[in-house]
Amino acid sequence: MKVGDLKPDAESGQEVTPVVSLRHVRKVYTSPVRSGGHGGPKVALQDITFDVARGEFACVVGPSGAGKTTLLRTLAGLAQPTSGEALFEGAPLRSVPPGIGVVFQDYGRSLYPWLTVARNVDLPLRVRRVPRAERAQRVAEVLGSVGLADAGRSYPWQLSGGMQQRVAIARSLAYRPDLLLMDEPFASVDAQTRFELEDLILRIRQEFGVTVVFVTHDIDEAVYLADRVVAISKSPGVVTEIVDITLGRPRDQITTKADQAFAHYREHLLGLVMNR
């Protein structure tokens, strides 16, 4: 079966369109020529091809500079591929479709400091003209799901880093997107908080049934979270391998990571990313 084909749905056996479909996506930036002659086109992504099925948790790993953020922006519709196809629910991405949520790495810059937590989370609902009573309920619900039921009245900058990222996650889930894109979301928090947030996002995936594409440079995190890991390389920016992670669910920070299989996946992927 080629990547890009319709896959038979696990339950019904019927063929379903993948949520995300990338085919030979290439992204080139032209930077202005600087004196000293180091300008010219920069190839961020050379040839990226993979699919993500509905409900799947896919992690994207790769070395720094491999174009992971460019890839995520392309998936979000924030950037257009130079050539190749990027499809969301079977349709080409021309701009940001309403069914996508994005959690950026830098929550400090993404959350709006002039709004309280509740109003931040509420914003996408206001824009969609959801009536006030329903908005209040959905905000309360989603804040509860991320463990911030009492934080509504605070401002984001009054909260810790981990809590702020939870707010960002809540905000992206408020309008029930089909696809959640996360760009190294836990890179800016401490290790302990990172484990909590990893488990949180797994619970969220269960609870909301959302498809997740999670970009990270942390191999352990990728193996721990994913159903499949997509490894991309730098120069050229291509998919080197897609690894199925068959560790059982639910995952556990201690027992899953103590599993032999975990170590094997880790070793394999680390080798790919570090080019050995």
Add this chain to the structure above:
Amino acid sequence: MTGPARAELSSSLEHLLAGYAIASVVGIGIGALLWSLRYLRDATSPYLYFLYVLPAPVLVPAALTLFGIGFTMKVVLIAFAALWPTLLNTLDGMRGVDQVKLDTSRVLGVSPLGSVFRVVLPAAAPQIVAGLRNSLQVAIILMVVSEWEASTDGIGYYIVNAQQSFDYVGMWSGIIVLAIIGTVANLLFVIAENRVLHWHYGARAAEGTR
């Protein structure tokens, strides 16, 4: 001692309020417009900076010619001079808004026009307010200066008139009243600013402790 000086206050303050209000609204409005229309911005940019650095008191004779003496001349002069700091700071502030905030806005489904009001202007607010403060200072100066030539009332007129009549006590009392106006105006501004930008100062303070 300051009695006669204070009596002249009300007309001056009227001019100040009217001129400053116009400058603020027009400054922010045009700044925002120029931000959205890149072609217009590129075309007019050099002229804006030229007018910004032009010392507005230089325009008093021109204003007299165009508008004669009276309310209109003073308000137009004050507004024209006070416009530029607000306009340019609005433009700069909006241009400097973090791309992550704009990307977030697109992803959340905010329309381009909606994001101007919901994201760009709030994010630019600290800089816009800095511009407004600058504009206030310019407006006060022009309030006084506009009354030096061919005026019949106002605190500026009172000071010049006192000086020319050798009424130095009167002159100094006028200056003191002016200083008080400036202080009170700034105080009111700071109070308003702290309310409107409380989130900004809070966020900055929080950053400092991380």
